[in-house]
Structure formats: structure tokens, C-alpha cells
Amino acid sequence: MLLTTCNEELEQHLIQKEMSPETIRSYKGHNDMLIHYFNTKNNGPTFVDDLSTEDLEGYLHYLKHEKGYKPASLNVVLNAIRRLYQYTIRKKYVPTNPTADIAQAKVQREERAFLNAAEINELLEAIDHKLIRLLVRTLAYTGLRIRECIDLELKDVDFKNKVIRVINGKGGKNRLIPLSDELAVPLQTYVKNKRPKVSSNNFFALKRTGTISDQYVNRELKAAVGKLGWTKHVTCHTLRHSFASMLVKNNANIPTVANLLGHADYRTVTSVYIHVESAELADAVNQITLV
Template sequence: MNYLEGLRAKNASGETISGYKKDLDMINRFLEEKYNGLVMLEDIQTQDLEDYLLMLSNERNYQPASVNRHLCTMRSFYNYAVKRGWTTFHAAAPIDAMKAPKKERTFINVEEYHELVEAIDHPIIKIIVQFLFFTGLRITECLTLTLDDVDLVSRMIHVKHGKGDKERKVPLSGKLVPLLIDYKENIRPFVDSDRFFALAKTGKVSDVYVNRILHETTEKLGWEKVVTCHVLRHSFASNLVKNNVHVVHIQKLLGHSDLKTTSRYVHANQEQLAEAISVL
């Protein structure tokens, strides 16, 4: 599809392209079932798209944020279609997004981090969890790092394929460096792979596997808190904020192009708010 090729040309991630394709396939199936046949772009009305979003909400019980994501896909597609001259009618333009309640993002503090790491039995997953907590990398960025990307002498990580295919350099914490040296010398299996994090069987590690071990470990600990790789990224940012690191520096470390995105990671609990007020 030309639209998906257009996304690739804009350096959209594979995950974004896959998500948009899935959404568009769902919309197309809905419209074909509604009209019992092939539906042309010029035939689609705003009401058709509103009916689809209503179905997601009422029949499939999608949360507002998920419904809004489908609306975002529609708008993006129509923006492209209008620019290309496929249609002059932007059927998604009049539709308002649903109001979605803002969820307080989950994060773990330093004490919880130590408890979690201590409970992980798998040595390679243990070091990956430690790495994520101390670097704030996205899990895909972490697991695609090569041996050359992690410089333990200069204490620097070179992220070559960040979101939007952007590059950045992230300094390594002094607490993390000896753990990585031990991993590289004593834990990492001897495999024909240039991945820094590698399993003996595959020469790489999947994000699904890391999240599964995290889930099993938190269950073993009896935690109600859900901890994923992304929660570790948020924890990195939240703990930097707690230690008064400027949000612009956090933005650079996380690889965000927009400061608004970083601000969503900034977590302030009631205790911190009370401390803030006490300085007045």
C-alpha cells in the first residue's frame, strides 16, 4: 500500500507501520461487512467511521485511548490521501477524540529495584533489567545493541536505531559498568552473534522473553504492581526527576524529540508534592 510506503519514507518504526496496517485492515473489514462488499474511498462517509469507533467502544470494550489510536490512524491516512489527490473529502476530520482519563504511570523506586533484581534467577535477564533501569533505553534499543555499541572503557552507549531511526549517545552509570564487565567476561555465552545481549540458543534475546521473566518474578514476589520493560524506562526517568535532574537532560537521555513526551514520564507522588510545598 502506498500509504504504508509513505510511512517508511518518513522513517516511521516497524512497530508503528505494523500498528497502522492492522488498524486499517480492521476498518476495511468493518466497512465491507457493513456494505456487504468492496467499499471505495469516495464512498466512505464520516458516519461510517463514527460507527466503527462506536463499535470498538461498545462491542469490543476498547478503552478511550485505544479508540483514539484508531482515530489517529484514520486521520493520518486521510491526510495522506488528500495530499495525494485520492480524495478531496477528509472523512475523519470532523470526528473528535474521546476523552481519556490520564493514568498515573507505574514506576519502581530504588528499593523495589533491588528487591526485583535479587529475585530474578536468570543471569542474562537480570543484567538486562539492571541495564534498563540505569539507562532508560527502550527495550528494542537495548536488545539490538551490538558489542561495538557498548563502550565500557569510555562508559558510553551508542544507540544507532532509536525511535524514528534517530541516533544518540547515553553515558553509563558507574554502578552499571562493573556489572556489564562481569556479564561480558563471565556470563555472556560464546555465540556467533554481535548482539551485546545474547542467549546461547539464539544469539539474541526477545522482548517477550524479558517481559515474561519480569511477570513471573513479580508474581513470585507477590507484587500487585505490573512491571514491564517500559516501566523500567519510566522508572529511570522518574528516579532522575526525584534526584532533581533537569527535565531537558532527561529528554536527551530518553531520546525524545518533544519535551511534552518527556513530561508524561515525570511522576510526582504526594510525598514529593508535600516536600515541594514545604520550601515556600
């Protein structure tokens, strides 16, 4: 069977399993690249049983050394290929899985950038676009992923019960996020007085498109960071890290933080979102008295 056909079948299988559209697009896109590479290399269509472990390792080597892929990106590609071959094994299209013995690339964990409350306020002041300023404020107060925020509909923001409903978040999960008074007031003002009259149900809507793109938001963030003269890399995801870090610093328990962020495994919170500044480390050490 053609590898292209298997990839199309996998896409339909993942849709039926109600996996998130972003995950499906990622798997399909990376596997399309794989298929194009081998079709071009072999000057003809690639069949599912054509590729060996060595072929796939060669492809990953090509991405790393010719295309400059970083370890984390290589692992995303490998996960997509693995998912494809797991499907082909289940359907009995191939007898063995050529990805079984391919190891994940080692990723050196770097401390993630995050902002404190004062820096977030500075950032908000520096954003010229009013709608994006409000959207960024929402990210900082809720810890939403940018796609979750952009996909919010008017009905998802419940001012009466003071909650934001995240529908079909990452992994297809739903969750509720409390709506703080400091965020509810500007959001209500926006809905009543400033939101353009468009047919779209998106909560955050531009008049021309009825929606807003994550690229546009990140572009405005980059411009604001440049205006402030900051050297740290700030994206929409930085606001999510900042939200989680502030919760942890204010003694919110780890399962609560994980729940608000939509993480199934609370260990993700302890490994990613807990930031300890050097002054806090010094204070902790100075508490030790052996006399």
C-alpha cells in the same frame, strides 16, 4: 482506488520517509483491520471514497462497545486511519478527509507506576533468569525503551568511551546514553564470559534464537512481581519511568532528562515522569510561614 492498495502505498511511503518499523507496523495493522471490517460488512472490496465520517465513527463505536477498546487504544486506531486519509488527500484519490471532524477520545491520565531504588534492587533479586536480570538492570540504569534495548548490537555498547549508542530509536532518532560504572562492569562480564557464541550481533542474545523478545522479558518480570507479592503493575516501561523519576528527584534538569529519554518535547517529562509523594507535599506545605 481500493483502500487496500492505498494502505500498501502508505506503507511504502512511510518506509521511504524512514519512520520507525514499529510505527509502520502499527499503522498498517490497524488499517488492515479497518479494511477487513468494511470488506466483511459490505461483502466486497472497499474503495477509498466509500467511507464517510459516519462510517468511521461507527467503526470506532464498534471497537469501543463490542471489542472493549479503551480511549488510548481508540486514539491509536484513529491516528492510523487519519494518516491513511492524509495520504489519500495528498495523492488526490479523494476530495475530502472523512477523519477531519472526528475528535480524539478523552483519555483520563493516570499516575504511572514507578519503582524507587530499593524496589528495583528487590525486583532484580527476584528475577531467576540471569540474562533477563541483566537486561532489566540495563533498563533501570539507562531508561531505554524495551525495543531499543533488545535491538542493541555489540558495537552499540562502547565500554572505552562509556556510552551506549541508540541507533534509530523511536521517531528514527539517534542518541547517546552515558554508561555508568555500576552497569558497565556486569555488561563487560557478560560479553567476555557469559554471552553465547551465536552468529547474531545482538548484545542480549539467547543461544537458541540469538535475540530475546519483549514478551519473554515482561513474562519474567510478571513472575518476579508475583514472587514478591506486589500488587503494582510492573512492565519494562515501568523501569523507564523509574529511571526518569529518579533523575528528576536527584535534581537533573528537565531538558537533560528529555535528552536521555529521547523525547523531542521536554514537556513530556514534566507531565509524565515527575512524581511527588505525599510526604514531600506535606514537607513543602510546612515550609510556609506567614508570621
